[in-house]
Amino acid sequence: MNRLIFNWPPLLALLLLTVWPRLAAAQRVLLRADPATDTIPRRYGPNRALYQHLYLGYTAVVGAADGPGAPLRYPQSGELFVGLRNKWRVTGATAAGLDARFAYLRYHLRQSSAKQVPTAQPHYRESLSLTQLQLEPFVRLSFGRRGNVVGHYLDVSGWGSWAISSNHSYEDRPGQGQGTRTLVREVRPAYLRRWSWGLGTRLGAGRYALVGRYRLADTFSTQAPAIYPELPRWLLGIEVGVF
Amino acid sequence: MRFRKHLTLWLGLLAGLPAAAQSSASITAPAARYWVTFRDKAGQMLQPAAYFDPAAQARRRRQHLPAADSTDFPVRPDYLARVRALTDSVTLVSRWFNAVACRATAAQAARIRLLPGVSSVEVWPERPMLPAVIHRLQRPAAPPAGSPDPLSPDDLVLARRQTAVLGAAGFRQAGQQGQGLRIAVFDVGFRATNTHPAFAHLYRRRAIAATYDFLRRTPDVYRGGSHGTEVLSCLAGQLPDSTFLGLAPGAEFLLARTEQQGSELYAEEEAWLAAAEWADRNGADIINSSLGYTDRRYFPEQMNGRTSLVARAAAMAVRKGMLVVNAAGNDGDDPTWRTVGTPADADSVLTVGGLDPDTFLHLPFSSYGPAAGGRLKPNLSAFGVAITAVPGGFERVEGTSFASPLVAGFAACAWQQQRDLPVMALFARLQQAGQLYPYFDYAHGYGLPRVAAFSAGDGPAVLPNPTFDFVAADSAVSVIIRPEAAVVPAYSLPLQAATEPLADTPTAEIASPPAPLYWQLRDASGFITRYEVLEVSQRAILRVPLQQLPAGGTLRVHFRGYTASFSVL
Numbered sequence A: 001m002n003r004l005i006f007n008w009p010p011l012l013a014l015l016l017l018t019v020w021p022r023l024a025a026a027q028r029v030l031l032r033a034d035p036a037t038d039t040i041p042r043r044y045g046p047n048r049a050l051y052q053h054l055y056l057g058y059t060a061v062v063g064a065a066d067g068p069g070a071p072l073r074y075p076q077s078g079e080l081f082v083g084l085r086n087k088w089r090v091t092g093a094t095a096a097g098l099d100a101r102f103a104y105l106r107y108h109l110r111q112s113s114a115k116q117v118p119t120a121q122p123h124y125r126e127s128l129s130l131t132q133l134q135l136e137p138f139v140r141l142s143f144g145r146r147g148n149v150v151g152h153y154l155d156v157s158g159w160g161s162w163a164i165s166s167n168h169s170y171e172d173r174p175g176q177g178q179g180t181r182t183l184v185r186e187v188r189p190a191y192l193r194r195w196s197w198g199l200g201t202r203l204g205a206g207r208y209a210l211v212g213r214y215r216l217a218d219t220f221s222t223q224a225p226a227i228y229p230e231l232p233r234w235l236l237g238i239e240v241g242v243f
Numbered sequence B: 001m002r003f004r005k006h007l008t009l010w011l012g013l014l015a016g017l018p019a020a021a022q023s024s025a026s027i028t029a030p031a032a033r034y035w036v037t038f039r040d041k042a043g044q045m046l047q048p049a050a051y052f053d054p055a056a057q058a059r060r061r062r063q064h065l066p067a068a069d070s071t072d073f074p075v076r077p078d079y080l081a082r083v084r085a086l087t088d089s090v091t092l093v094s095r096w097f098n099a100v101a102c103r104a105t106a107a108q109a110a111r112i113r114l115l116p117g118v119s120s121v122e123v124w125p126e127r128p129m130l131p132a133v134i135h136r137l138q139r140p141a142a143p144p145a146g147s148p149d150p151l152s153p154d155d156l157v158l159a160r161r162q163t164a165v166l167g168a169a170g171f172r173q174a175g176q177q178g179q180g181l182r183i184a185v186f187d188v189g190f191r192a193t194n195t196h197p198a199f200a201h202l203y204r205r206r207a208i209a210a211t212y213d214f215l216r217r218t219p220d221v222y223r224g225g226s227h228g229t230e231v232l233s234c235l236a237g238q239l240p241d242s243t244f245l246g247l248a249p250g251a252e253f254l255l256a257r258t259e260q261q262g263s264e265l266y267a268e269e270e271a272w273l274a275a276a277e278w279a280d281r282n283g284a285d286i287i288n289s290s291l292g293y294t295d296r297r298y299f300p301e302q303m304n305g306r307t308s309l310v311a312r313a314a315a316m317a318v319r320k321g322m323l324v325v326n327a328a329g330n331d332g333d334d335p336t337w338r339t340v341g342t343p344a345d346a347d348s349v350l351t352v353g354g355l356d357p358d359t360f361l362h363l364p365f366s367s368y369g370p371a372a373g374g375r376l377k378p379n380l381s382a383f384g385v386a387i388t389a390v391p392g393g394f395e396r397v398e399g400t401s402f403a404s405p406l407v408a409g410f411a412a413c414a415w416q417q418q419r420d421l422p423v424m425a426l427f428a429r430l431q432q433a434g435q436l437y438p439y440f441d442y443a444h445g446y447g448l449p450r451v452a453a454f455s456a457g458d459g460p461a462v463l464p465n466p467t468f469d470f471v472a473a474d475s476a477v478s479v480i481i482r483p484e485a486a487v488v489p490a491y492s493l494p495l496q497a498a499t500e501p502l503a504d505t506p507t508a509e510i511a512s513p514p515a516p517l518y519w520q521l522r523d524a525s526g527f528i529t530r531y532e533v534l535e536v537s538q539r540a541i542l543r544v545p546l547q548q549l550p551a552g553g554t555l556r557v558h559f560r561g562y563t564a565s566f567s568v569l
Helices: A008-017 A021-025 B002-028 B054-062 B077-086 B106-113 B153-164 B168-173 B197-204 B227-236 B268-281 B309-319 B400-417 B423-432 B507-511
Strands: A029-033 A050-062 A078-089 A094-108 A125-143 A152-172 A182-187 A195-205 A208-215 A234-242 B032-038 B089-094 B099-104 B118-123 B182-187 B208-213 B252-257 B286-289 B323-327 B350-355 B380-383 B385-390 B393-398 B468-472 B476-481 B517-522 B528-534 B540-545 B554-559 B562-567
Touching: A050 A094, A050 A208, A078 A125, A078 A234, A094 A152, A125 A195, A195 A234, B032 B106, B077 B089, B077 B099, B077 B106, B089 B268, B099 B106, B106 B118, B153 B168, B153 B380, B153 B385, B153 B393, B153 B400, B182 B227, B182 B268, B182 B400, B197 B227, B208 B268, B227 B252, B227 B385, B227 B400, B252 B268, B268 B286, B268 B309, B286 B309, B286 B400, B309 B323, B309 B423, B323 B400, B323 B423, B350 B400, B380 B400, B385 B400, B393 B400, B400 B423, B468 B554, B468 B562, B476 B517, B476 B554, B517 B540, B540 B554
Parallel strands: B182 B252, B182 B286, B208 B252, B286 B323, B323 B350, B350 B380
Antiparallel strands: A029 B528, A050 A078, A050 A234, A078 A094, A094 A125, A125 A152, A152 A182, A152 A195, A195 A208, A208 A234, B032 B099, B032 B118, B089 B099, B385 B393, B468 B476, B476 B540, B517 B528, B517 B554, B554 B562
């Protein structure tokens, strides 16, 4: 129904309109919607073209060192991490992504007579720690029909990391002199590698995932004594997505 | 060498994980769900008089539908027996879709595909439906066994207004309170419905015709949650002072528990279908479903009325002559969804949005249309804040869950008035009864239905007087409200409100705030590209630059019952 209606009072009003636009703008809008833009399918979302979210988690070091001399304490030995995940949907069941994360890996060394890493000297408490920046590209295989949700998935990934800092820390009790304890931190020891890389996998449902990472690179550099055994390569734990 | 060792370990892990996952899955869920559709119903017959309740037979006669058609015939028992022999369990047999839902392993499913008569075997996704309710505004105190808690004065006012604006007085005067109609309510549970004083009048006159829990397969529906109790109260609940909370206290009810609140069950969608078939057989005229699927399984662009089973089941229910009224959903303020859920997306489902009782405008949480494809949804609106019966008392709740039964009650009264209307004719009349009709937008649909549209009878439609004019200039078009329409009428109290002639007491207008102005821009295909509601504080109300009009499109305006369009020729 198209109507074009004129009569004199409105024409008079039209004359007023020449000076009225600002008043018109003062009308209070009680509701406004723009379906032309509101109804455009989104490109961003858990099962859309792109999705980003934060995540955090903990993985425990699993297994023993590759020889005697580096007994570890479990489950204190492990990695805490927090990161940003970027996921690009490829098909309904597949996606690719890139994780960028901050990870703090610590090996708690059990003090025993067999200890050789990094020295045979016993302490009250001792650890090797690495604060790392990691990048991890992954591919995702999702299971089951779903809407705009993360759903159930299996990720396979490769990762690389660079240690912002690495430390050898120990605590002696009683401490030197009159102190009850002495804390010593050896910064960036030459025997710890700063670069590391490996493979990973995740089995997830929604925001929760079981995480496994396998380190292909060695822990110790070529400057480390030959008697240093390789530390456990597996990290297994859980991850929680923040979304 | 070391790398090869690592690689071996890694491949072992990859090979092991899915196996482990499968093994774990096999412990917790030995079989997946499948939907098995058959090719034919050859040789099957049905005695409608024996199978259908007399009310169902009467409904079909009234609507000139066949007493039964092939979709009512039973599934072939030989097909069924073969599937039963191969699967762990058959959880649903659907006559309407000539199909069964069953649990089976992948190997069993593969064997079912090879059975004679099997048309398709699809994996059946397992997700719950969510009630279209948001948060409660207040919690009742410890539920007393006897008398419910008293309501606040504000709540009492709302309790009366939620039906008054729909014309409760007019329907009551005409003796139309849903008598002779059966309304099926599908919900998560009806806890305390059978003991709550609000429903005592229903049990006194045995108006609960049948109940069934489609999850537990028992007639006991008074468990699982009280959302159904709240919804039912917006159809037929009664306050201690005898105020009815809904418009259909005179109807009969079929209560079906099809959903479980707060947990993942496997059977919700098929339970909805089973309940619809049950409601059909038991003579339901109206199905109220204050439930909806959203993003757990679907994308907004899939809200096309064809993708989900519940949407197809709802459409089939309408084909059987039942009016399906569904809540629009409460995702209007969720930017990732925003639109209606399913089955509210089906064309023939009357989708109801929520209105603010104070402003009579769209509530922010009420889901917006359009449905996929630019189709009009919601169809109508009613109060999305309401007083409902809850275990132990009454309380104010929010959600389109409650707008839906309010409109279902309206539909029951309207249908009682014109009992021979085919369901889609009623659907159209209900839309025409919207206070905005013929204007609509994707927030309000056609707005709040008015009883006056039904009480006017079938005489020639009276065109409303124009309330505004378009004034076109070179670069803009303005909307000027006519002086006679710019008067805010005073309201005089009638001597006796209950006896006031219906035509002279447009209840909605009496109870409503000053009328706003609705306007929209539509493109050449009729799709609304932009719409607004303006508070009217001056006669020169709107000025739209012509360049903002879509090519071939129109500017459409509604004010005080009058709708007109302007387009550039």
